[in-house]
Amino acid sequence: MKNDRFLRALRCEPVDCTPVWLMRQAGRYLPEYRATRAQAGSFMALCTNPELACEVTLQPLRRFALDAAILFSDILTVPDAMGLGLHFAEGEGPKFRNPVRSAADIDRLGQPDPEGELRYVMDAVRTIRRELDGRVPLIGFAGSPWTLACYMVQGEGSANFPLPKAMLWNEPQQMHRLLDIVARSVASYLAAQAAAGAQALMVFDTWGGLLAPAQFQEFSLRYLGQIVAELKADPRAREVPVILFSKGANGHLPGLAATGCNGLGVDWTMDLSSARALVGPHIALQGNLDPAALQASPEAIRREVARVLASHGKNPGHIFNLGHGITPDVKPEHVAALVEAVHELSQA
Incomplete structure (x- = not known):
């Protein structure tokens, strides 16, 4: 693997910075996704075409420095x-x-x-x-x-x-x-x-x-x-x-x-510190930014990223994600701000 942060974090091993991927990272908020779906003709036609399913899987990785594809x-x-x-x-x-x-x-x-x-x-x-x-x-x-x-x-x-x-x-x-x-x-x-x-x-x-x-x-x-x-x-x-x-x-x-x-x-209704206390140190935790935070300004997104990272703390076993999927009305540049903030702030 050229980038195995996600797998290492899932094993609760040390990483150079917190890995990040996002539920529904391939979806309607991306104009290139909407174009590919129109090409397919319908949602199920898109799902059942392996080449087009591959294309939309890879689209968010071309825009953002994500640490996993789904x-x-x-x-x-x-x-x-x-x-x-x-x-x-x-x-x-x-x-x-x-x-x-x-x-x-x-x-x-x-x-x-x-x-x-x-x-x-x-x-x-x-x-x-x-x-x-x-x-x-x-x-x-x-x-x-x-x-x-x-x-x-x-x-x-x-x-x-x-x-x-x-x-x-x-x-x-x-x-x-x-x-x-x-x-x-x-x-x-x-x-x-x-x-x-x-x-x-x-x-x-x-x-x-x-x-x-x-x-x-x-x-x-x-x-x-x-x-x-x-x-x-x-x-x-x-x-x-x-x-x-x-x-x-x-x-x-x-x-x-x-x-x-x-x-x-973990969804956004519980602090990661509380979740960690419940499950112990040997289970990775994935989450848990409120998806609605992506409607906020890039500065506010950065503050929320810092809060989530601080809630988990510096111990291994954290994969940054949303508490549910990206909504279709999110601006791609706000996703870029989130991904950049996760890598920069967790490395610091």
């Missing part, structure tokens, strides 16, 4: 490959033509073949890894079982996902059956990404924070632990570090750390 894809590729009929309505977000609402619907679900129905993702990983040529590490990712189940049962995006919540209360065994199928599918999908060239793996539990503590442990944490265990037992992935990010679930950081993962994402 595969350009979508968390809903796995349920789409299960036959749920993913499509994106303009201005309305993702929708499924065949949502999972009954035991019979669950019975029909199969585990997708990563080199079959999801071959386009693996081809994208291989293409990106080749084009990176060791410049920075490549992160592969998937959605968590609970988060994917939210979309699969609801059939579309939602602020609070009432239908999957009703299923976990009314038919908990059916929800467990669904989550187990999804967890096994996600573990296989991530292991295949590692075999194709991903050098770190991340699981996004975007909707874990919707669950009450007991439900989080039963319906989210349990299956995150299952995925980590399966990856650590799989010869394709056992040496590849795993990061878990459960948005809005900071109270569960000790339990998430106990899964055996290598790193934890």
Whole structure:
């Protein structure tokens, strides 16, 4: 690797300066991304074209001195490959033509073949890894079982996902059956990404924070632990570090750390010093600037970067990131100011 800061920090080893990458660093805030998406014709056409997925993955690295690339894809590729009929309505977000609402619907679900129905993702990983040529590490990712189940049962995006919540209360065994199928599918999908060239793996539990503590442990944490265990037992992935990010679930950081993962994402509602106290010195922490800070002036962004760096302190094991993804209205020059501030201030 020409730049291995990210991997070293993920192993809690010393680095010359804090590595930085950003969730949704390839996206609509970049004019070159918008042009490539227009060329593709649709979001899913972009995701399923390995060459174009590689192009948009590399676009932010051409602008900013980022320390990692993340595969350009979508968390809903796995349920789409299960036959749920993913499509994106303009201005309305993702929708499924065949949502999972009954035991019979669950019975029909199969585990997708990563080199079959999801071959386009693996081809994208291989293409990106080749084009990176060791410049920075490549992160592969998937959605968590609970988060994917939210979309699969609801059939579309939602602020609070009432239908999957009703299923976990009314038919908990059916929800467990669904989550187990999804967890096994996600573990296989991530292991295949590692075999194709991903050098770190991340699981996004975007909707874990919707669950009450007991439900989080039963319906989210349990299956995150299952995925980590399966990856650590799989010869394709056992040496590849795993990061878990459960948005809005900071109270569960000790339990998430106990899964055996290598790193934890932290959203902006908790200081990194408090997170570090909860998980100890041997788990990397990733985060945790409020994404809205990128709307502020470059001077204000620099002050916030300094605050986040100070909150973690000088000990190893910090990967600078946002507490969630970049929003489409951010100015690219503000991202440049953030990246420059992270490297400069952490080195100092």
